[in-house]
Amino acid sequence: MAASTTATAHDPGGTDLSHRSPVSGWLAVVAVMLGIFSIVTTEILPIGLLTKVGASFTISDGMAGLMMTMPGFLAAIAAPVVTVATARIDRRLMLCAFMVLLAAANFLAAAAPDYWLVLVSRIIVGIVIGGFWSIGASLAERLVPAESVGRATAVIFSAVPLGSVLGVPAGTLIGDLAGWRTAFIAMGGLTVGVLILLLIVTPPLPPHQTTRLGVLRGMFNSVATRCALVLTVLVVLAHFGTYTYVTSFLEQVTDVSSGLITVFLLTYGAAGVLGNFLGGSLVARHPRATFGTAAGMIAGATSLLPVLGHWKVGAIVLLIVWGMAYGAVPVCSQTWFAKASPDTPEAASVMFTASFQATISLGALTGGVVVDAGSPSTVMTLGGMTAALAVIAVWAHYARRLTWPDNA
Numbered sequence: 001m002a003a004s005t006t007a008t009a010h011d012p013g014g015t016d017l018s019h020r021s022p023v024s025g026w027l028a029v030v031a032v033m034l035g036i037f038s039i040v041t042t043e044i045l046p047i048g049l050l051t052k053v054g055a056s057f058t059i060s061d062g063m064a065g066l067m068m069t070m071p072g073f074l075a076a077i078a079a080p081v082v083t084v085a086t087a088r089i090d091r092r093l094m095l096c097a098f099m100v101l102l103a104a105a106n107f108l109a110a111a112a113p114d115y116w117l118v119l120v121s122r123i124i125v126g127i128v129i130g131g132f133w134s135i136g137a138s139l140a141e142r143l144v145p146a147e148s149v150g151r152a153t154a155v156i157f158s159a160v161p162l163g164s165v166l167g168v169p170a171g172t173l174i175g176d177l178a179g180w181r182t183a184f185i186a187m188g189g190l191t192v193g194v195l196i197l198l199l200i201v202t203p204p205l206p207p208h209q210t211t212r213l214g215v216l217r218g219m220f221n222s223v224a225t226r227c228a229l230v231l232t233v234l235v236v237l238a239h240f241g242t243y244t245y246v247t248s249f250l251e252q253v254t255d256v257s258s259g260l261i262t263v264f265l266l267t268y269g270a271a272g273v274l275g276n277f278l279g280g281s282l283v284a285r286h287p288r289a290t291f292g293t294a295a296g297m298i299a300g301a302t303s304l305l306p307v308l309g310h311w312k313v314g315a316i317v318l319l320i321v322w323g324m325a326y327g328a329v330p331v332c333s334q335t336w337f338a339k340a341s342p343d344t345p346e347a348a349s350v351m352f353t354a355s356f357q358a359t360i361s362l363g364a365l366t367g368g369v370v371v372d373a374g375s376p377s378t379v380m381t382l383g384g385m386t387a388a389l390a391v392i393a394v395w396a397h398y399a400r401r402l403t404w405p406d407n408a
Helices: 022-057 066-085 089-113 115-136 144-157 159-176 182-199 213-221 223-241 246-252 258-283 287-308 312-340 346-374 376-399
Strands: none
Touching: 022 066, 022 089, 022 115, 022 144, 022 159, 022 182, 022 246, 022 258, 066 346, 089 115, 089 182, 115 346, 144 258, 144 312, 159 182, 159 258, 159 312, 182 213, 213 223, 213 312, 223 287, 223 312, 223 346, 223 376, 246 376, 258 287, 258 312, 287 312, 287 376, 312 346, 346 376
């Protein structure tokens, strides 16, 4: 990242930072973070409301899990398509347009008289995820000076565990008190607030590096990129194949009340925030060890839940371990992709977003099939086995003694 720190310098993205105060840059970083927070929260909100939505439309937990499946698949398609199609449009304008769509999707879900309309709203969410994530995840270097890019990136990615800490438990609580539709209305209102903030504090961000499909295809020539893809798929598949149905597990196996489930999910999310910042501080220096440790912790926690999760203490301890582990996963995955393609940050973000989101859907879909055919405990066991494969993949990559960045 070549950027001068003098007063007259330009950032790597071509945005003149010399006339802007540091405060305005950080306000823009926070606005982008809140945009991703609203997206992440909207995406995973159904996890805490799964059984309520299912009961409202008289459908199974597995069918209700389609609310998690739809956005991911659409996001995986939208990430490259939208990013390439809008490559010449101001990125600030695109961020605001995505917030308008997200607010509309939340309000549509809240008003939907039939389940198919809820799924339509989730399709819109998927398009927003693919577009906003691919653009927003790589904007730190265009908003703050070079020496602050690392911290700004960590702030942006803190939206992921914060979505778990505040979003899912808060949505669950609102669902308990006022119904699941009110939870979506609240998310719509929050999204409108984020839109207004983006309009006020985000500077114009004209495109400076056109992302073409050929660039994305070329990334597969890197062994490190292919390894990042494999690790991301395995870990995210293990996580969302299990976490999507954690509410069902806590209700059926641990026998936890609705109110206490909110506390459990808050505890999980708080551990996720800690894991995010720990992972962010370690992954740049120890990418293999950090990613491998996170995968191993997820493998251990999900495998042991069917054994120790019958007791509330056992379940909460394992959720803390699980939360810390998954909190590190997004920043580990994004960092690995970025190191593999240091000259094309937006393309790296597209690859990260597409692989992450497609696997979220695949995990939720696979978990739903297993839940309907078996039980929540079976899902946890299979998820643990999948995460263990990621640990093996990290070890295999480490054995090759590859250096960073690797363009082999």
